[in-house]
Amino acid sequence: MADDMIRLEGLCKRFPGQHAPAVEGLSLRVPAGRIAVLVGPSGCGKTTTMRMVNRIIEPDTGRIYLDGQDVTARDADQLRRQIGYVIQQVGLFPHLTVAQNVSTVPRMLKWDKARTRRRVDEMLDLMGLDPARYRDRYPKALSGGERQRVGVARALCADPPVMLMDEPFGAIDPINRDRLQNEFLRLQAELRKTILFVTHDIDEAIKMGDRIAILRERSEVVQYDTPANILAAPADDFVRDFLGGRRTLRRLGLARLGPEELRPWPVVDQDGTPGAALEQLRAADVPAVLVADRTGRPVRWADATALERATSLRGIGHAVPGVRLHAPLADVLDALLAGQAPGVAVADGDGRHVGVVDLPALVQAAGRMHEPSDERSGGRGEVHS
Amino acid sequence: MTGPTFWEYVQQNQVKLWTLTQQHLVITLVALAVGAVVGIALGVLAYRVRQLRGGIIGTAGLILTIPSLALYALLVGLLGLGALPVVVALAMYSLLPIVRNTVAGLAGVSPAVVEAAQGQGMGSWRRLLRIQLPLAWPVILTGVRVSAVLIVGIAALGAIVNGPGLGVLILDGLRRVGSPVALNMALAGTLGVVLLGVALDLAFLGLGRFTISRGLRG
Ligand SMILES: Nc1ncnc2c1ncn2[C@@H]1O[C@H](COP(=O)(O)OP(=O)(O)OP(=O)(O)O)[C@@H](O)[C@H]1O
Numbered sequence: 095m096a097d098d099m100i101r102l103e104g105l106c107k108r109f110p111g112q113h114a115p116a117v118e119g120l121s122l123r124v125p126a127g128r129i130a131v132l133v134g135p136s137g138c139g140k141t142t143t144m145r146m147v148n149r150i151i152e153p154d155t156g157r158i159y160l161d162g163q164d165v166t167a168r169d170a171d172q173l174r175r176q177i178g179y180v181i182q183q184v185g186l187f188p189h190l191t192v193a194q195n196v197s198t199v200p201r202m203l204k205w206d207k208a209r210t211r212r213r214v215d216e217m218l219d220l221m222g223l224d225p226a227r228y229r230d231r232y233p234k235a236l237s238g239g240e241r242q243r244v245g246v247a248r249a250l251c252a253d254p255p256v257m258l259m260d261e262p263f264g265a266i267d268p269i270n271r272d273r274l275q276n277e278f279l280r281l282q283a284e285l286r287k288t289i290l291f292v293t294h295d296i297d298e299a300i301k302m303g304d305r306i307a308i309l310r311e312r313s314e315v316v317q318y319d320t321p322a323n324i325l326a327a328p329a330d331d332f333v334r335d336f337l338g339g340r341r342t343l344r345r346l347g348l349a350r351l352g353p354e355e356l357r358p359w360p361v362v363d364q365d366g367t368p369g370a371a372l373e374q375l376r377a378a379d380v381p382a383v384l385v386a387d388r389t390g391r392p393v394r395w396a397d398a399t400a401l402e403r404a405t406s407l408r409g410i411g412h413a414v415p416g417v418r419l420h421a422p423l424a425d426v427l428d429a430l431l432a433g434q435a436p437g438v439a440v441a442d443g444d445g446r447h448v449g450v451v452d453l454p455a456l457v458q459a460a461g462r463m464h465e466p467s468d469e470r471s472g473g474r475g476e477v478h479s
Numbered sequence: 480m481t482g483p484t485f486w487e488y489v490q491q492n493q494v495k496l497w498t499l500t501q502q503h504l505v506i507t508l509v510a511l512a513v514g515a516v517v518g519i520a521l522g523v524l525a526y527r528v529r530q531l532r533g534g535i536i537g538t539a540g541l542i543l544t545i546p547s548l549a550l551y552a553l554l555v556g557l558l559g560l561g562a563l564p565v566v567v568a569l570a571m572y573s574l575l576p577i578v579r580n581t582v583a584g585l586a587g588v589s590p591a592v593v594e595a596a597q598g599q600g601m602g603s604w605r606r607l608l609r610i611q612l613p614l615a616w617p618v619i620l621t622g623v624r625v626s627a628v629l630i631v632g633i634a635a636l637g638a639i640v641n642g643p644g645l646g647v648l649i650l651d652g653l654r655r656v657g658s659p660v661a662l663n664m665a666l667a668g669t670l671g672v673v674l675l676g677v678a679l680d681l682a683f684l685g686l687g688r689f690t691i692s693r694g695l696r697g
């Protein structure tokens with residue numbers, strides 16, 4: 095395909111003194127603007143594969159194409175300045191300040207000083223590091239998470255079209271990792287880099303990847319597909335084992351709430367009478383009605399028992415859990431379970447009430463996930479903004 | 480009649496002593512500069528080319544075992560008398576600590592940092608000058624400091640080939656053993672060398688504060 099940004103063909107590497115190759119016959123394509131995640135057990139050759147793409151390790155055989163051009167024999171240093179590289183161990187230069195670290199490539203490319211300075215501040219801002227506070231610090235004065243963010247900023251600084259990220263969020267606690275992943279995905283929605291991303295955490299792969307390549311020893315690609323398709327149809331037992339349990343629950347995190355899942359539901363005005371509300375409830379044959387506030391937004395659930403006892407609809411029943419249209423189904427299920435309500439009120443992008451999703455609708459939606467789709471609809475932009 | 484006391488001797492010969500001390504310092508620093516440049520270069524070579532490492536460090540060690548008297552005898556034949564053979568001999572003696580610490584310093588640089596530099600597109604020279612040597616610098620500087628203290632003492636022997644410095648006093652003292660001034664001369668020369676050694680040691684310690692990145696200190 096013409097719009098493959100990274101194309102690897104038949105890469106092999108055997109380290110001197112080892113009889114088994116570390117990578118054997120790897121072929122992989124990454125479309126422009128997408129994130130491909132390499133995931134596999136420790137020692138399966140992920141880092142070696144990355145290092146071959148920017149030729150820190152020269153492949154024994156095979157070819158590397160970037161944007162359709164064979165770069166297997168290009169000047170390696172020139173090539174590397176166009177490929178952002180985040181290494182597994184971060185590798186900040188300890189004798190240089192954060193600003194000097196981040197501006198490594200722009201300084202080699204001889205950008206003028208003012209432009210470089212602006213760019214560094216922009217990068218630090220992007221990574222959520224206040225430039226005024228962090229610019230002149232040395233790496234030793236940063237936390238592990240801050241270091242990794244500086245490492246990502248350094249790789250991004252000269253705006254390379256391609257990024258290699260080797261477990262970039264590995265050294266961070268789960269909460270901050272989640273935040274960084276989200277920040278990074280939001281960024282990627284704008285930047286649209288072509289990214290080869292390594293992890294051995296399957297959840298991170300599912301979250302970050304437009305596509306996931308599941309690797310086994312010697313970088314053998316067992317399956318290369320969208321996260322949804324891999325979860326829906328694992329190629330073999332190795333993939334199934336690697337994915338672990340709760341595959342359906344994980345897929346709920348990928349699938350999105352569409353308008354077809356919504357049910358119309360009776361909504362009564364809070365200034366109406368409980369008697370009229372009770373009639374509407376019976377007519378619609380639902381366990382509870384929604385009570386709307388003055389703006390028409392549903393705020394509470396009221397079931398038959400509550401309506402029979404009430405004299406007014408104000409403050410009746412329980413609070414309504416709400417989600418937005420296109421929220422992950424996992425979030426909908428969470429709201430449903432946490433709210434102890436017959437359904438979850440759904441609002442559109444402007445906050446207007448558009449309907450209700452209840453448990454049967456959710457089960458139906460989960461059932462629809464089972465047909466593998468061709469490609470996850472749209473890019474990251476629509477999905478994560 | 481005994482001669483002048485040591486203190487009287489020093490006062491009477493202030494100018495001469497000061498000149499000799501300066502000469503001693505200059506010849507030490509010149510030799511050290513030569514030794515540092517050559518030693519760091521050899522250290523880099525030894526670090527990069529594994530097969531040469533043992534040979535280079537071994538040779539630098541071997542040089543230190545040559546008695547300076549013998550080394551001067553050899554060098555005078557090639558270079559004549561004066562300051563030149565002294566500078567060459569001292570530079571040779573300074574090599575071992577500098578070479579060894581250069582290799583150790585470079586080996587101590589985290590491979591991840593070097594890979595990161597390579598991955599950003601730094602060529603091997605730029606990587607060496609901008610990343611590896613600055614990171615190895617604290618260790619290299621310690622080697623230079625050790626060499627400074629080592630050769631400031633050896634430099635005193637340079638007087639036997641007509642080299643400059645405080646050795647002149649000691650040698651003169653030796654020649655006049657028995658005369659009242661002999662002890663004063665030898666004492667002044669020795670004391671000068673010791674003080675110079677201490678001063679150099681402190682100076683190099685101070686140099687670290689200026690030349691080692693704040694990111695690597697403390
Ligand atoms: N420079 C090297 N020399 C010799 N063998 C190597 C070298 N680098 C990697 N290997 C070997 O190649 C294999 C693949 O290593 P690689 O670092 O690519 O694994 P990985 O998938 O990145 O693992 P991890 O998830 O632990 O980072 C391993 O068996 C490793 O021991």
Ligand SMILES: [Mg+2]
Pocket residue numbers: 140141142182260
């Ligand atoms: Mg690895």
